[in-house]
Amino acid sequence: MIQRSGHIMAIHDGLATVRVERASACSSCGTRSVCGAGSAAGSQMSVPVPPGARTGDRVTLSLASGMLTRAALLAYLLPALTTIFGAALLSAGGDLAAVAGALCGLGLGLVALRLLGRRQTACTPLIDSQPFGESL
Numbered sequence: 001m002i003q004r005s006g007h008i009m010a011i012h013d014g015l016a017t018v019r020v021e022r023a024s025a026c027s028s029c030g031t032r033s034v035c036g037a038g039s040a041a042g043s044q045m046s047v048p049v050p051p052g053a054r055t056g057d058r059v060t061l062s063l064a065s066g067m068l069t070r071a072a073l074l075a076y077l078l079p080a081l082t083t084i085f086g087a088a089l090l091s092a093g094g095d096l097a098a099v100a101g102a103l104c105g106l107g108l109g110l111v112a113l114r115l116l117g118r119r120q121t122a123c124t125p126l127i128d129s130q131p132f133g134e135s136l
Contacts, residue, residue: 002063008055015046018059075113082109 006020020043047061086105091098 002065002068004061006059006061008053008057008059009044011049011053011055014049016049016053016059017044017046018061019044020061074116078113078116079106079109082106082112 004020006018008016009019010017045061050059053059082105083102084105086108087098087102089105090101
């Protein structure tokens with residue numbers, strides 16, 4: 001289970017904007033300037049509002065490790081596989097046709113990934129909320 005702490009910055013239309021605190025491991029990571037997770041300001045995300053939560057409350061966001069692995073595999077493999085499939089499908093027509101097939105396959109993979117991401121509700125993080133001022 002991956003857990004991060006944060007504060008609710010705003011609540012609007014049933015979604016809470018949460019500023020997630022930087023993980024302690026980020027300060028020693030060599031790629032912190034590239035990934036953005038280690039920025040001093042932290043990152044923000046929108047999540048469904050937990051019952052009774054208010055602006056300023058401290059929250060803990062939890063995500064099952066298996067969900068993260070599944071999402072990463074889908075995000076990287078689906079576009080790669082559709083690109084290869086598109087290139088192979090049109091490769092009989094020559095190099096230019098194979099490139100066009102690869103580009104079409106990549107586009108199809110990215111569109112499919114976007115549609116799957118909109119349908120996926122199981123990746124909604126679990127939230128434990130505490131009123132502002134109480135420690136976790």
